[in-house]
Amino acid sequence: MDTYSPLKTPSLSQRNGSMTAVNLVLSVNGRDYRLTLDARVTLLDALREQLSLTGTKKGCDQGQCGACTVHVDGRRILSCLTLAASVEGKAITTIEGLADEGGLHPMQQAFMDHDAFQCGYCTPGQIMSAVACVTEGLAETDDDIREYMSGNLCRCAAYPNIVAAIKQARIDMQRGRS
Amino acid sequence: MRPFAYERAGDLVSAVTAATIEADSQIRAPIQFLAGGTTLLDLMKIDVMRPERLIDINPLEKSLSEISFDRSGLRLGALARMSAVAHHPDVEREYPVISQALKLGASAQLRNMATLGGNVLQRTRCPYFRDVSWHACNKRDPGSGCSARQGLNRNHAVLGTSDHCIAAYPGDFAQALIALDATVSIAGSKGDRRIPFSDLHRLPADTPHIETTLSPGELITEFHFPARPWARRSLYLKVRDRESYEFAVASAVVALDLADGVVRDIRIALGGVATVPWRSLAAEDALRGKPLDESRAGMAAEAAFATAKTFGGNDFKPELGRATLVRALLAVAMLEVRS
Ligand SMILES: Cc1cc2nc3c(=O)[nH]c(=O)nc-3n(C[C@H](O)[C@H](O)[C@H](O)COP(=O)(O)OP(=O)(O)OC[C@H]3O[C@@H](n4cnc5c(N)ncnc54)[C@H](O)[C@@H]3O)c2cc1C
Ligand code: SF4
């Protein structure tokens, strides 16, 4: 008989050749997806590779750029440093889930109105982060916006226009739809 | 990333039981707790950490994330997120330094993910530690040597170093814990214990791979800050290479009990310059019972860095560290504090 090791006790994941698989249900933009994933798969890779929701971008894959920002239970987080398995049962919102029948989210509209991008690669992450920044009440001054948006880098340096867009959207969001 | 088994903690007792395993240190054990994942997954992706099993402790969040303040002090659950604590009104009012140290760390997204327990256990940003293509790193691979001593060491420590490792402890929040006499509650399969925060981290000495006094499987459950007269007049000053979203090059925590311009009691900790969270008793002693003015602040700063040792790239650090401390001391003395 094998000697006891805590490494060998049963776990949620099952060994399957060289990988360990987990069965899980992810709730993304109001829809449930049943998936079998390698335990190593991040939320970012699950969104992009499994669910074909490619709006969420991979910049650094190391928590340093913010391109992969999504909302989990309404809070902005980095999907590249989140295991898909660890957010089962939570409500995940990506850039694809922001607009509704009424049209674009005010933040999406504001980014267009203010030309708050150049190449656009950082933009989904910027918009997801900016929406949360407003709902957290941390977008009241230009300085606050710059500080609390510092987790989203823009290689094209659209920063001044991003600040302007957030100020416009803040007013629209506080007026009504959010 | 290497394959690992994934499981979720059902309750505290089963989590610590399931994680208890023989290993030379907690941080190198093959079973690791997954909290926010912002240190652990980052280091697993770059192959620096290689656990075989993760126990996701987020299901314990409800019971271990309480923030409560009363006359005995402030209790912070180890699974509280940095953002929740940073913006909590009791923390902002009663312990401003804690709020500031947390707000000035990482980014808004990371602070929503990262827990206090994971935060104090975050690992050095030494580039040789983080890049496995470098053979020599005693912290990663005990006995292999240290690439930083003769290499690029601009961001490395000047206090608490050893021949074996000069890596700086990168965190901000830990400086508040060590300055404010905090204690840490720990659960383990052999029982629970509570220790001063100053006993948690170990100097690198000749075992830099053993970073804390935690045993494999032990789980931090709570931090407690006592109520003290210096808590309200406190601040965190962080100097860094860019304005935001960057680790400290030098930082200072000061908490001051001031009566008629004279220092009744004071607490000082330094970040970015030491191998572990660093309280400066020498600087405190230079000020206790004395009036706080620029020349006294300068003397305290001299005392704080009297034992500093530099390695080329970081020759500038003692001077920057002294200036940071002087600025923090003068600023804290000027604060208007409601009693
Ligand atoms: C780009 C970037 C920038 C950053 N900038 C800063 C900064 O400026 N200032 C700063 O202070 N920090 C900074 N950080 C570090 C960040 O604060 C830490 O990664 C974070 O606090 C770790 O917490 P976590 O919950 O994510 O820990 P995890 O990554 O989940 O865990 C880290 C380690 O601690 C163990 N662990 C976790 N919780 C417990 C517990 N309760 N008991 C026992 N063991 C436990 C885990 O097993 C693991 O080994 C930055 C990180 C990144 C990626
Ligand atoms: S300073 Fe420490 S962490 Fe960096 S290379 Fe040397 S031993 Fe490794």
Ligand code: FES
């Ligand atoms: S891809 Fe996640 S922060 Fe860069």
Ligand code: FES
């Ligand atoms: S628009 Fe190009 S990176 Fe931001």
